[in-house]
Amino acid sequence: MTKSARALRLVLACVVPAMLTIGIPFANRVEPRIFGLPFLLAWIVLGMILAPVSLSLIYRLEGRRHT
Amino acid sequence: MSPAVVALSIVGLVVGGTIAFALFSVRRIPMDPHQYIVAGRSFGAFFLWLLLAGEVYTAFTFLGAAGWAYSYGAAAFYILAYGTIGYVIGYFLLPAISEVGHARGLLTSGDFFADRFGSRRLGVAVGALQFFFLIPYVTLQLTGLQILLTIAGYDAYDARVGVSIGFLLMALFVFSAGLRGTAWASVVKDGLVLAAVIFAGVALPLKFFGSYGAMFDQVNRAHPTWLTLVATPTNHSVIWFVTTVALTAIGFFAGPQNMAAILSARDGNVLRKNAIWMPVYQVVLLLVFFAGFAALLIVPGMKPGAADQSFVLVVQRYYPAWVVGFIAAAGSLAALVPASGLLLGGASNLVKNVLGDGFGLATGDRARTLATRIAVLALALLALGLWLVYSKTLVDLLLFYYNGITQLMPGLIFGLVWKRVGAGAIGAGIAGGLLTVLTIFYEHADPTPWGINIGLLALAVNVIVVVTVTLIWPRKDAVAEVAG
Numbered sequence: 375m376t377k378s379a380r381a382l383r384l385v386l387a388c389v390v391p392a393m394l395t396i397g398i399p400f401a402n403r404v405e406p407r408i409f410g411l412p413f414l415l416a417w418i419v420l421g422m423i424l425a426p427v428s429l430s431l432i433y434r435l436e437g438r439r440h441t
Numbered sequence: 442m443s444p445a446v447v448a449l450s451i452v453g454l455v456v457g458g459t460i461a462f463a464l465f466s467v468r469r470i471p472m473d474p475h476q477y478i479v480a481g482r483s484f485g486a487f488f489l490w491l492l493l494a495g496e497v498y499t500a501f502t503f504l505g506a507a508g509w510a511y512s513y514g515a516a517a518f519y520i521l522a523y524g525t526i527g528y529v530i531g532y533f534l535l536p537a538i539s540e541v542g543h544a545r546g547l548l549t550s551g552d553f554f555a556d557r558f559g560s561r562r563l564g565v566a567v568g569a570l571q572f573f574f575l576i577p578y579v580t581l582q583l584t585g586l587q588i589l590l591t592i593a594g595y596d597a598y599d600a601r602v603g604v605s606i607g608f609l610l611m612a613l614f615v616f617s618a619g620l621r622g623t624a625w626a627s628v629v630k631d632g633l634v635l636a637a638v639i640f641a642g643v644a645l646p647l648k649f650f651g652s653y654g655a656m657f658d659q660v661n662r663a664h665p666t667w668l669t670l671v672a673t674p675t676n677h678s679v680i681w682f683v684t685t686v687a688l689t690a691i692g693f694f695a696g697p698q699n700m701a702a703i704l705s706a707r708d709g710n711v712l713r714k715n716a717i718w719m720p721v722y723q724v725v726l727l728l729v730f731f732a733g734f735a736a737l738l739i740v741p742g743m744k745p746g747a748a749d750q751s752f753v754l755v756v757q758r759y760y761p762a763w764v765v766g767f768i769a770a771a772g773s774l775a776a777l778v779p780a781s782g783l784l785l786g787g788a789s790n791l792v793k794n795v796l797g798d799g800f801g802l803a804t805g806d807r808a809r810t811l812a813t814r815i816a817v818l819a820l821a822l823l824a825l826g827l828w829l830v831y832s833k834t835l836v837d838l839l840l841f842y843y844n845g846i847t848q849l850m851p852g853l854i855f856g857l858v859w860k861r862v863g864a865g866a867i868g869a870g871i872a873g874g875l876l877t878v879l880t881i882f883y884e885h886a887d888p889t890p891w892g893i894n895i896g897l898l899a900l901a902v903n904v905i906v907v908v909t910v911t912l913i914w915p916r917k918d919a920v921a922e923v924a925g
Binding site: 394411418426 | 518521522525526528530533652653654656657661668669670672682683686687690713714716717718720721723724727730
């Protein structure tokens with residue numbers, strides 16, 4: 375992997391964990407409601423949806439490994 | 442027929458049928474330790490998904506997640522957050538562990554420590570620790586089972602008898618079928634659990650409130666503080682949430698049952714693909730929260746411990762007995778199938794690392810398979826006995842399981858990335874972490890100041906000890922290189 379690909383991988387890997395830890399104090403509110411869900415819950419659900427997205431991007435970036 | 446007979450018969454038929462199906466599926470597999478404990482390292486993406494999902498999403502998760510949403514509101518969301526982060530960590534960690542496992546022929550987490558740090562004694566200690574931590578975790582599943590059987594029996598029977606019978610049947614099942622049996626049983630379990638939570642999390646809220654928006658409006662009106670975390674530094678505060686998510690995400694794959702699943706994978710790519718798609722399974726937990734919030738409005742006023750049964754109670758009150766039967770059957774499988782994986786994980790560590798490497802007993806293939814089977818039964822009886830005597834103090838025990846098992850994580854990670862770490866450093870780190878947990882535990886200082894999770898404090902102590910010892914006394918002998 376090139377240096378920039380490694381950096382991109384690191385960023386992709388950190389997005390969801392950051393959203394669901396240090397992002398929580400900023401998302402700790404009821405309004406605005408998203409599809410009826412309170413904002414805090416919707417924020418955590420968004421993290422849950424982004425996790426497969428970011429991980430499959432990383433998987434493509436790495437290519438199939440020889441194991 | 443009385444509703445109790447209908448519901449309990451369905452539970453009995455489903456559990457019995459699942460066991461029979463799984464036994465039938467493994468009938469031609471000859472059992473040696475590799476087959477029995479890690480299924481011959483042959484699992485592809487599908488079985489691995491079932492196995493990992495089976496061990497992560499247990500009856501206690503379902504009942505507990507709904508119960509927490511009912512009793513504490515937004516604090517419950519931590520369950521959704523930590524699993525998601527756990528999979529991101531797992532994407533990188535699990536393939537690395539599995540590659541070492543394949544190259545070095547490892548069977549248990551005790552093996553991993555013995556191999557990476559070149560110390561049989563460390564392997565013995567880790568194997569013994571894993572065994573003891575698992576007992577309360579198995580015991581918790583029994584409490585989940587008791588709640589379900591009590592409701593399915595419409596309070597007419599002593600559920601402890603049913604729990605004992607069901608659990609001993611499951612122990613005998615593991616005795617004969619090993620890890621492959623657990624994976625096959627997970628096929629049935631996951632299908633039923635999915636149907637049950639879709640019912641509880643979709644049909645139930647829509648029937649009573651019309652839409653999720655309307656339901657959350659009502660929750661917000663009745664309990665204005667329920668849908669956000671409290672800002673004041675205390676239990677269930679924002680700081681508590683963030684530190685608890687961090688600890689439980691780090692410890693997500695630290696249990697011996699997870700190690701068995703990791704080592705059963707065919708190769709690292711199977712584990713990577715699993716880590717990508719496992720977060721999708723978390724939708725199940727989201728639906729369980731909905732069921733918990735619905736129950737809060739439909740059957741208000743339950744105490745925190747009792748609230749674990751809240752949404753099943755709603756089903757019992759407003760739906761016919763056969764629906765209750767199927768929900769309770771799904772929940773019973775969600776208790777028993779993971780318990781079977783736990784029994785196997787604990788027993789294999791005890792036999793391979795403590796009896797085998799520690800005392801030189803049962804080292805041949807046949808003897809080791811037999812000894813693991815006997816240890817499965819012994820662990821089952823121990824857990825059942827503990828549960829019958831001390832069923833009240835389980836939440837404390839669960840806390841100890843998570844806080845304790847996470848102390849193995851520095852070893853799992855340093856064993857992969859830092860060659861200078863020796864067995865002494867890892868052992869001292871684990872000891873330091875466990876002492877921290879025990880001190881805070883017995884001082885009753887939980888919640889700690891600012892609501893910081895005690896396990897995370899202990900983990901910090903652990904890592905500081907490992908790093909300090911390693912910098913002073915770095916390891917000199919070489920670690921076995923992993924090919925590839």
